[in-house]
Amino acid sequence: MPTSLPSTGEESKTEGPGRSHWLLSLLLTLVGLAVVASGWGMAKMTLGGGQPDPAMGDSPSETRPPLVRAGDADPTAPEEFLELAAQELRSAPSFHISYTQSVEGRGTAHGWARHEPDSDTAFEHYFKTHSGVRVYRYDLPGTGFIMSAEKGLPGMTVLDSPSEADRRLCSVEFVLGPLDELTGSATDLEMTGTEEIELPEGSRGVQASTHTAHRYTGTFRTLAGDYQPDTGRNTLTRIAEAEFELWVDEDGHPRRLSYTSPEGFGETYDYHPLTT
Missing domain, CATH: 2.50.20 (outer membrane lipoprotein receptor (LolB), chain A)
Structure with a gap:
């Protein structure tokens, strides 16, 4: 059964799960109008709260070049x-x-x-060492880095404080x-x-x-x-x-x-x- 955000104050309790999408659409529309009216520099100021980049502000009609593929x-x-x-x-x-x-x-x-x-695994990495030890490394969404090995580890191990090597080899x-x-x-x-x-x-x-x-x-x-x-x-x-x-x-x-x-x-x- 779909769920909706709880209502607060005088918000209507009849608004369903589409309410958050309506707010997101409104925000994107406002941002789009800001880009059209004032260029990317003004949109950056609206979203970030800072001043527009001077180099971008001087050319409000300039558009980014299309992304080039290899x-x-x-x-x-x-x-x-x-x-x-x-x-x-x-x-x-x-x-x-x-x-x-x-x-x-x-x-x-x-x-x-x-x-x-x-x-179930965002990343899975199998390695058989020069000495024949099998190692399994994983990146699990919502859990983090996990690994197991035939030798050196007690079983499936969560890497709570991953080292530089763990972050590289498990992702x-x-x-x-x-x-x-x-x-x-x-x-x-x-x-x-x-x-x-x-x-x-x-x-x-x-x-x-x-x-x-x-x-x-x-x-x-x-x-x-x-x-x-x-x-x-x-x-x-x-x-x-x-x-x-x-x-x-x-x-x-x-x-x-x-x-x-x-x-x-x-x-x-x-x-x-x-x-x-």
Whole structure:
């Protein structure tokens, strides 16, 4: 049965659940009139209580340029194209990646992560360490970060005071962070060609796929996550310099990021077809 806000004072008790929508509509209408009459600068003053931005106030009829998507940008201009590609991933309503992590002399670790805001978990991250320990990390709406592991934790554990590593590895920032760091720190960036790449099958029924993608190379700084079974803690290692290869398809969607540090540490992320 729908509920309504309780009435106070002389408000009519017959007003139903649509009342809050009516107030919201009125507010949006008033804001819209403010924008039309006085430009964005005056609307900013009305909403924020401050003075309009002088630069905006001088041109009340000026409008913002339309949002540019990565697929509409020039792939031969790597800085702009890759920045827009990172934005495409960040704005995607859901995504699914699989990845591997390799260290010289320690073998290969692997895992996958998915982001589905309408599911029970806003973010789910599975990782099997180099020593074979399975780790499960979650971001649960209304609860926060939760994780469990075959070794080091007593069971499903709520991270009441999450560390920097917890916040990175238990949230969408695990997937979004590397691309943001690449676009923010890349040097010697160049486009080296266009080619087909094949993504392997992912978990949860994600099919293998083939994509025509632009290939970019350069160096960048990033953070690499891990899990320490002896302490039951997530960890982050700062990679000061790593050589990378990044493939972005013709629609501007990242498809694969692979990098290796001078010390022999490397990761490869496969970005399976996005839901847009």
